[in-house]
Amino acid sequence: MNNFTVEATELTRLYGGREAVSNVSFTLSKGQVLGFLGPNGAGKSTTMKMLTGNLAPSNGSVKICGIDMMESPKEAKALIGYLPEMRPLYKELTVDEYLTIAARLHRVSSGSIKKAVEVAKERCGLGHMSKRLIENLSNGYQQRVGIAQAIIHNPMVVILDEPTVGLDPIQIRDIRALIREVGAERSVIISTHILPEVEMVCDHVQIIDKGKLVFNGAIDVLKKHRIGNKLLIGMHNAPSADEMLKIAGVTEAENVSAGLMRVRFADDTAPAESIVQTAVKNGWGLYQIAPDQTSLEDVFVQLTYQEQPVAEQPAA
Amino acid sequence: MIINVARKELKSMFASPMGWVILSLLMFSFGTYYLNGVNDYFAVMSGAMRPAERTGVTQFVGQMVYGFASFMVLFAVPLLSMRLISEERRSQTLPFLFSAPISLTEIVMGKFLGLVAFLSILVVFIALMLSTLNIWADIDFGFIIANSIGLLLMIASFSALGLYFSSMTQQPVIAAILTFIALFALMFLDRFFAGDPSNMLASLSLTRHFQSFSGGLIDSGDIAYFLLFIITFLTLTVRRLDADRLRG
Numbered sequence: 001m002n003n004f005t006v007e008a009t010e011l012t013r014l015y016g017g018r019e020a021v022s023n024v025s026f027t028l029s030k031g032q033v034l035g036f037l038g039p040n041g042a043g044k045s046t047t048m049k050m051l052t053g054n055l056a057p058s059n060g061s062v063k064i065c066g067i068d069m070m071e072s073p074k075e076a077k078a079l080i081g082y083l084p085e086m087r088p089l090y091k092e093l094t095v096d097e098y099l100t101i102a103a104r105l106h107r108v109s110s111g112s113i114k115k116a117v118e119v120a121k122e123r124c125g126l127g128h129m130s131k132r133l134i135e136n137l138s139n140g141y142q143q144r145v146g147i148a149q150a151i152i153h154n155p156m157v158v159i160l161d162e163p164t165v166g167l168d169p170i171q172i173r174d175i176r177a178l179i180r181e182v183g184a185e186r187s188v189i190i191s192t193h194i195l196p197e198v199e200m201v202c203d204h205v206q207i208i209d210k211g212k213l214v215f216n217g218a219i220d221v222l223k224k225h226r227i228g229n230k231l232l233i234g235m236h237n238a239p240s241a242d243e244m245l246k247i248a249g250v251t252e253a254e255n256v257s258a259g260l261m262r263v264r265f266a267d268d269t270a271p272a273e274s275i276v277q278t279a280v281k282n283g284w285g286l287y288q289i290a291p292d293q294t295s296l297e298d299v300f301v302q303l304t305y306q307e308q309p310v311a312e313q314p315a316a
Numbered sequence: 317m318i319i320n321v322a323r324k325e326l327k328s329m330f331a332s333p334m335g336w337v338i339l340s341l342l343m344f345s346f347g348t349y350y351l352n353g354v355n356d357y358f359a360v361m362s363g364a365m366r367p368a369e370r371t372g373v374t375q376f377v378g379q380m381v382y383g384f385a386s387f388m389v390l391f392a393v394p395l396l397s398m399r400l401i402s403e404e405r406r407s408q409t410l411p412f413l414f415s416a417p418i419s420l421t422e423i424v425m426g427k428f429l430g431l432v433a434f435l436s437i438l439v440v441f442i443a444l445m446l447s448t449l450n451i452w453a454d455i456d457f458g459f460i461i462a463n464s465i466g467l468l469l470m471i472a473s474f475s476a477l478g479l480y481f482s483s484m485t486q487q488p489v490i491a492a493i494l495t496f497i498a499l500f501a502l503m504f505l506d507r508f509f510a511g512d513p514s515n516m517l518a519s520l521s522l523t524r525h526f527q528s529f530s531g532g533l534i535d536s537g538d539i540a541y542f543l544l545f546i547i548t549f550l551t552l553t554v555r556r557l558d559a560d561r562l563r564g
Contacts, residue, residue: 052415056562078417088412090324092331101327104320105416149412 005030005079005157005187006051010060013046013211020046021211023060028157028204033183035202035219036191037300043211044191045085048161051189052082065156078107081150085161087142088149091135095126095145098134099152106153120148123178139166147175151182158182160190164197176201195300199223207300230292231263231272232256236285243282247274262292317418321426322433325400329434338392342385343441349384350445353377374456375532378446382463382530385442386523389435389471390499396434397478398492400427401557406486414561424479424553428546431475432468439468459532466529469542473522474499476549483556 006028013021021043028034038044049055051062053069053076062069064076090098099117108116121127124144129137134145143166150158163179164172179201182188192198198205198219205222207215215222238261244253249269256262265271272289279286329335357376364370404410413423443464449455477498482491502522509518518524522545525538 049411052411054411054414054561074417074419077415080415082411082415084408084411084415086408088409090328090409091407092328097327097331101320101324102412102416105317105324105413105418107417 003030004028004063005065006189007063007066008047008051008060009063011047011050011057011062012059013043013050013055014058019211021050021057021208024208024211024213025060026206026213026216028187028189030156030187031184032204033179033188033190033202034204034206035198036189036206036208037193037195037198038191038208039193042208044208045161046211047208048082048159048189048191049084052080052159053077054082054084078153079156081106081153081155081158083146083150083160083163087146089134089142089145092133094131094133095121095137096130098145099148102149103152106155108153116152116154120152123151123181124148125174140168140171143167144171144175147178154186156186158186158188160188162191162193164192164194172197229265229267231265231275232288232290232292233261233263233275233279233286234259234288235261235279236287237283239282239284244275247271247278249274317422318426318429321413321418321423322430325427325430326434329396329430335396335434338395339437342388342392342438345388346381346385346438346442347445349381350377353380354449356380372456373449373453374446374459377449378459378463379530381442381446382467385438385467386470386526386530389438389467389474390496390503393431393435393471393474393478394492394495394499397431397475397495398482398488400431400479401483401553402485402488402491406488410560420554420557420561424550424557428472428475428479428550431479432472435471435475436468439464439471442467456532462529462532462534465534466526466538469529469539470522470526473542473545473549476546476553477502480549480553480556483553 004027006026008027009025011021011024012019024043024047026034036044036047046055050057051069053062053073056070062076064079067076067079069076090101093101096117099120100113103113103116103120104110121130124147126141126144126148129141129145134142137145143163147160147163150160160179164175167175176197179188179190183201183203190201199222202219205215205217205219206213236259238255238259241253241255241261244250244261244263249265249271250263251266252264254262263271263275276286276289278284354373354377357373360376361370401410404413418426443460446460447455447457474495478491478495481494481498482488485491485494499522502520504521504523506513506518506521506524509515512518525541528535528538
């Protein structure tokens with residue numbers, strides 16, 4: 001027995017012959033937070049709908065904690081908490097009424113419904129909104145109610161489709177903390193197109209583009225993609241690239257613009273110190289030295305706009 | 317689980333003024349008919365000399381009230397059933413139900429039972445209202461029971477049809493109009509075949525099957541007709557919702 005909480009195998013969904021999602025396979029274990037990244041219309045929401053049993057896949061299967069979504073949907077759905085892109089809120093009800101209904105429908109035993117509602121409200125910071133009509137809540141608070149209904153039955157897998165849309169920065173911070181907290185003991189899948197968010201919250205990243213998985217791996221791999229072994233050095237009397245290459249560890253040097261030089265170095269070396277020493281000795285007029293980061297956006301663009309095969313990378 | 321969905325529907329129904337307004341207006345009109353019925357009873361009976369012309373007060377007043385009620389629910393049910401699924405479709409709340417551990421059949425049954433439970437308040441109130449005649453007369457409770465069962469079955473059939481039309485569209489108003497037209501046609505189908513009462517189509521009419529109940533007769537054939545009608549439309553609704561999941 002493996003202990004995967006989510007197992008998706010070759011998920012494919014056709015919309016009138018066009019493949020919205022094709023051959024997406026992945027697994028998720030307990031205690032992991034998976035980030036789903038992709039441009040608009042890439043198939044993020046469609047994949048999530050299939051994972052939660054809202055949409056039947058044209059091909060492939062979904063297993064939640066080993067239970068097949070097609071064969072025993074009720075048992076599988078009981079293990080999932082799902083917040084769709086459009087919040088499914090009954091606006092004519094109050095927060096308490098709505099959460100009670102959510103708890104009841106998700107098989108929370110009648111004795112512990114009250115407690116479950118209280119806990120969910122507390123976790124999402126809704127304590128003082130209990131008696132308010134959902135209709136009258138602000139966008140951000142409505143989003144919190146949506147998240148509260150997804151975690152109310154303490155599910156094994158929490159699936160949130162763009163959970164931080166429409167929240168202010170402080171609320172976003174709270175929600176991210178909540179996602180990490182839930183992710184520590186359960187599995188969480190979130191979709192987003194805010195890239196730094198993925199880096200902050202997720203252990204695993206999947207980048208999906210035009211229905212295909214273009215990247216699937218640990219966040220560290222993506223970070224390495226991003227940070228790389230590069231230094232950006234600014235000098236008033238910049239030497240030629242050849243001179244820079246003489247320093248131990250430097251493998252590549254190129255002039256970016258007047259006085260700025262980008263230097264690549266080999267793994268497991270840290271040439272920064274020797275570069276500084278050499279610069280001082282030779283009077284290059286060093287005024288800046290910093291690791292050169294490709295922004296996550298650049299990595300994202302690289303991955304989604306160059307036709308690349310699925311890069312299955314081992315978890316680092 | 318069915319009960320939980322039904323409770324949710326009832327809660328939504330009572331959370332909006334719509335439910336209360338419809339209930340109170342209907343009760344007001346039924347009350348007026350009851351009052352008129354009692355008044356007319358004395359006027360008519362004082363003119364009826366021969367014993368053969370005399371009818372009991374239960375039948376006289378009851379037939380008036382129940383006849384009117386079966387006509388009024390034709391307007392009330394579409395207004396209440398229209399929102400059941402189409403509104404959820406429009407405000408995109410269906411995933412809330414679809415991703416909960418309940419089957420489509422349970423969702424549909426729950427919504428159906430919620431609406432029928434709401435409308436059965438009317439049936440109970442009418443029965444109670446007519447029972448007050450018992451204070452000064454000796455009334456026929458069998459007649460009231462048969463009529464109540466008939467009215468309840470009629471309401472349930474209307475609701476099943478309304479639920480189906482509600483599942484087909486995103487616009488509650490369209491669902492209401494379609495339901496009304498369909499129900500109207502089914503109610504008055506037997507009028508079109510008045511000259512040929514044995515016609516197959518005439519026996520599809522809902523009014524015809526209500527007639528035996530309104531005479532105080534509980535006919536198992538008519539009960540079977542109503543039950544089949546309800547099951548048919550509930551099944552169609554489940555299939556319609558399943559198509560959402562399959563075709564997206």
